[in-house]
Amino acid sequence: MIPNIYRSLDCNSIRPDHVGQNVTLAGWVNSTRDHGGVIFIDLRDREGMTQAVFRPEENKEVAEASHDLRAEDVIQIVGRVEKRLTGTENDKLATGTVEVVVTELKVLNKSDVLPFHLDRELSNEDLRMKYRYLDLRRERMNKNIRTRHKITNAARNYLDAEGFIEVETPILSNPTPEGARDFLVPARLHGGHFYALPQAPQQYKQLLMVAGLERYFQIARCFRDEDLRADRQPEFTQIDIEASFIQQDNIIALVEGLLASMFKAGRGIDIPTPFPRMTYAEAMDRFGSDKPDTRFGMEINDLADVFANTEFKIFKNVLEKGEVVRAINCKGFAGITTGQMNRLNDLAHEAGMPAAVKQLAFIKLEGGEYKSPLWKVFSDAEKEAVIKKLDLAEGDIVFFVAGPKDMVSNVLGRVRLEVANMMEITKDSTALNFLWVVDFPLLAYSPEDQSWVAVHHPFTRPNAADVAKLEAGDYANVRAEAYDVVLNGYELGGGSIRIHESDLQAKMFGVLGVTPEEQEIKFSHILQAFKFGAPPHGGLALGLDRIAMLISGEESIREVIAFPKNNKAADLMTDSPTKVDFKQLRELYIQSTWKEKKKDDAAPEANA
C-alpha cells in the first residue's frame, strides 16, 4: 500500500518492530469494547484488523469522542504503536501482539445501523441482494471476489505467455442460430431491426482465425435468456480461446496447463495433469451422464449376459428388442427410507422411466435376507450372477432399469447422483476429479423440432473417420471433434475443432435444415470468409464463474459474482429490470404486448 494522507499503513501490517512509531490508519469500526474508561476498537480494512486503544489519560477529548463510535463507522486514527500488555495478546489477529494508542481521531463518515450482521451467515437472500454492497463487505465475499481476480489474472498471464492475444468482440451483434434464447436489443437507427447480445463470441473468434491472428483469447461476457440455476446466470463470463493450426490434443494440453495455473493462483494447489479422458459413449454407459462425477463409484452395470436366457418376460422382451437391462449397486444404502424411495421413484419417472413401471426395481440385502419384488422371478443362476456381477453384499441395494439405452442411462445416472446426495458421499470430499469427455456425437435428433440439431454447435467438425456416415445420412453415429472438460460433475468448459471449409460448412447447415436462402442471409459472411484461405482451427471456452465457484468452495456462482441476478433474473438492489416509459419505446419503434394482471382490490403487493 502506498501511504497517503489517509493512512501510512494498512490494518494488517503493524508488527512488533513498529513499536514506538507513530502511524495513521483508516478503515471501518469492526467492533467496540467500551469499558467506560479504556475503550478498544477493532479497526478493519480489506487487509485485516488492528486494535486501537483509547485512554482518557492519553487524550481525554479523543477518548470521550470514542464512546460514540459504532460498528461500520469509517474513521481515521493517528497513534503510537505499542506492544500489548503481557497476557492480552490476541493470537487470532495477525497484528495481535501490538496495538495503536490513539492520539487523534477523525470520523470520516458515520454509519447507520446495518440491516444485518456482517460477521454472521445470512439466510435471507433477498436482504443479501438488496444490500449487496454490504454483503460484499463480509470477509467471505470479499475473499471470493479477490480469489476470482487472482484466477482471472493467472489465466491472462498464462495465455499471454503462450502467445495468445486478447481481443474484444462486439456485444451488439446478431441472434445466434439454434441454441439458447437471445437477449434482443432494438436498433434505433434501423427501425424494426434488432441486435442480440452474444451467447458466445463464436463466429467472431473463428473470423479472427481467418484474420490470421492464430491465437486469440477473451475474458468474454456471454448472455443467454434461459431459466437460472445455482450454476447458471443470464450473463456469465467465459474464458474464450481459439487457435489455428492446432489439434484436439494441443488444445487439451493447453487447457490443462491453464486450469493448473488458475487452481494454483486461486487455491495454492498443484493439480495433476494430464487429466483422464473418457469417450462420451463410455461416460453415458458407466455413469449415465456426459459430465460424470467420478469421485465415487456406483457405476452402471450392463446385465445383458446375466439375463441372456432369462424366462422373466419383461427383461426377455427388452433384450430381444435390442434394448438394455442395467443396474447400479448403491453400496451401504439398504437402509433407504420410504420417503427416499418415493423420491427416487419420482425422479426416475421424471428422467424417463415409463409410467407403466410403477416402482424402480430393486434388490437389497439386509440381515442376510434378499428383499426384492424381483427376486422370485429370477432363476438361481441369475441370482448368483447378479450377486457376483454387482458385488451385492450385506447392506447394499441394487436398482434395475430395463428399456431403451438412452432412457436407462438417463434414469440410472440421475438415481446415482441422487443416492450419492442422500448418502452425502461427497460432502466432505476435497477431491478434484478432472476429466475430459471426448468423441461427442455431432448431431442429435430433436423430436420437438423433428429435425437433427448440432450437439455442440453448427461449426463443429465431424470426426474425419465418420464423414462417410455423414454423407450416407447415418447422422446418429457421426462423432464430432468436440470435447468437454469436467470437474466433479460440473462442466467447466467445452470446445471443438471447427469446420474451416465453406463447402463442408454449407453441407453441415444443410443437414441442420438451414436452407441455402437462410445460409445466404444469416451466414454469408462466414461462408465467404472460409473461401479466402481459412486456416484449420479450433478452440474452447471455460466457464469462469463455475471455476471460481469450485476454487472458492462455494455451491453457487452467485457467491463469486459481485452483482448477480436472482432466480428470476432480477437485481433486487437496483430493481432491474424496470419499466420504461412510452416515449423511450417509441424512439425504438417498440410497443409492448404485455398485459398487467387484473388487480383485485385485495390483490397483495409484493413483499415490501
Added chain:
RNA sequence: GGAGCGGUAGCUCAAUCGGUUAGAGCGCUGCCCUGUCACGGCAGAGGUUGCGGGUUCGAGUCCCGUCCGUUCCGCCA
C-alpha cells in the same frame, strides 16, 4: 411451465395435538464499567407471524389462493 423446501422482532431461530399476553440469543436505546478482543452488568424499546380468504368457540399452527426467496426438472449452440 412443473415439483420440493422456506417466509415469525433489525438479524439468526424457537413456539408441544389448534388453546393464557408469540419467546430466546445477537443487534438497538439508556445507564454503569480502565485491559477487552463474541468484553461484562442493569434497565428498556421492538411483532399486521409475507399477503388475501376459509374452517373453528379459538389459527403462527389446519385448508385454499397468491407473492417472495431458494433448489431441482423442463430449458440451457
